[in-house]
Amino acid sequence: MRLLIIGRLNGELVTASKMAMSRGAAVTQADAVEQGLNVLRARGADLVMIDVSLSVRGLVAALAEERIRTPVVACGTGTDARAAVAAIQAGAKEYIPLPPDPDLIAAVLEAVAADARAFVWRDPAMERVVKLAEQVARSDASVLISGESGTGKEVLARHVHARSGRAQKPFVSVNCAAIPDALLESELFGHEKGAFTGAVARRIGRFEEASGGTLLLDEISEMDVRLQAKLLRALQERVIDRVGGGQPVKVDLRVLATSNRNLAEEVRKGTFREDLLYRLNVVHLRLPPLRERPGDILELAAHFARKYAEANGLPDRPLSAEARRLMVATPWRGNVRELENTLHRAVLLASGPEIDGEAIRSPEGDALEAGPVGAAARAAEAAEAVTRGLVGRTVAEVERDLILDTLDHCLGNRTHAAKILGISIRTLRNKLNEYVGSGIAVAEPGHTRALAAYG
Structure with missing residues (x-):
């Protein structure tokens, strides 16, 4: 947890700083807003605490202009209610009265440091995903997390970071779909002063901000294919080039990526680089829909x-x-x-x-339309029915029925059936010869077993 305090450290602010450090925060201090902005550009922070005697509105506006998304909380004497209201109206997320209360300081820090969306699961389908995630968490291998929108991909990414050797270092997330293509390169790699209109000072990018920790590239499938080439170089060589810069910058971080699309399909469409997919997809965690x-x-x-x-x-x-x-x-x-x-x-x-x-209502206030047995329940019942149907049968019997049913589905085409089953054509033919030798009907090319029986 990296805390930046903007304001002169005397009296009550010193106490607040000590409380934050006792809770594990790494505290940096700046006397004025411009100094604080320089710290954010150079090193980043997870939370900014600013004295209300300084310009909270000016700080919030500067952060918005430079697309620095660090949350801001204001602090001031507890009796100054007018300053507290003004700070919230200026864009501060919270107001902390001084002298500080230890529990309040702890609550604010924990709200920022902890993921508010707790990682909760019980289903065996999720258990398998979580087990694999925790197996690979201690490594530095890149991980691709896929799944439908809303399944919890970022939550799982944070879980991987929390179980990694980089857990005490920054976790930095970039939503590739939310940032225009023209700005995403600067957001990722940073820029030098004057690199483009509005670049008022040098600023580090998310790669440098996450150095030592974990960088999450959220919805990476939305990244422009031209920028993907620069990302690939950064992942391979662990160096980046700031926009407008002349010297490469070394970075040390672990990269996670998420996508709600099938990236292999995007490769076939030409919208995603195949070599980047291989670089990211060292481990693939697929989050099942609810x-x-x-x-x-x-x-x-x-x-x-x-x-x-x-x-x-x-x-x-x-x-x-x-x-x-x-x-x-x-x-x-x-x-x-x-x-x-x-x-x-x-x-x-x-x-x-x-x-x-x-x-239990819809956003419009209507009752949810659900039958006596919804999709999730039907899926559970269907799975249970399949399991019950397998009880008491040998593996050989189940395998035989699967092969013969697949061959029927393919109208006797051995090649197609073998591909679907994931076995070689030779293995399939050997199995079919065994069945024929046992007197079991096997579909001929162009037929199902039923059609073969009637000629």
């Missing part, structure tokens, strides 16, 4: 109910049986993000001792 991990739904629902009850000063209430039924019966096309928003509304709308089905 409908494929029904065991997570109620666990996540209970977590979000507790989280938003606490955030809104409301009592922690359990979900009623009807609310739980609706949770499981809803397909959640927006995945965990949609579930979270739904529970936030439910916490606010519920009026009884439980969060009942009436509180």
Whole structure:
């Protein structure tokens, strides 16, 4: 946790600084706003605390102009209510009264340092992903995390960072889809003063800011293919070139990337470099959509109910049986993000001792349309039915039926069937010869077994 304090360190600010350091924060101090901006340009920070006697509005405006997304909290004497209101109106996220309260300092630091979206899972499908993530977390290997929008890709990336040897170093995230192509290069690699209009001073990019820690390239599939070549060089050689700079800069960091698209398909389309995909895809973590991990739904629902009850000063209430039924019966096309928003509304709308089905509503206030058995529940039931159908059968019997059904699907085409099954054509032919020798009907080319039986 890197804390920058802007203001003269005397009296109460010294106490606040010591409290932050006792909580594990690395504190840097600057007397004035311009000095603070220089620190942010050169080293970055996770949080800025500024004395309200300085220009909070000027700092917030300067950060916005230079696209520095570090959150700002203001601090001042507890009796100065007018300054506190002005600071919030100027863009500060929070106001800390001085003399500082240790618990308040701790809460602000933890809110920034900790990921507010806790990593919660229970379903076996997620267990497999998390186990692999934790296996590779201690390495410096690049990791590609894929999955539909809202499945929790950034949350998993933070989990990998937290389990890595770089956990005490910065975790820096860049949303490649949210930054225009013309600005993304400067955002990643930094720039020198005068490199382009608006470059008022040298500024380090996200690669340098994350040096020693982890850089997350969120939605990397949205990056322009020309910039991908520069990114590939940075990943291979661990050096970057600031925009307008003449000297390469060495960096030491671990790169994670996320995408909600199939990058192999993007390679075929020509919108993503194949060599960059290989560089990123040392380990691939695929996050299943919520409908494929029904065991997570109620666990996540209970977590979000507790989280938003606490955030809104409301009592922690359990979900009623009807609310739980609706949770499981809803397909959640927006995945965990949609579930979270739904529970936030439910916490606010519920009026009884439980969060009942009436509180589970759409953003427009309509009741969720879910049948008695929703997509997630149907998927769970179907999986259970398949499992029950396998009990009591030998592996050879299951393999035989799979091969013969696949051959039927391919109308007897051995080559296509072998590709689908992931076996060689020779292995397939040997299996089919065994079945024919045992008196079992096998589909001929252009036929299914049923058609072959009737000529």
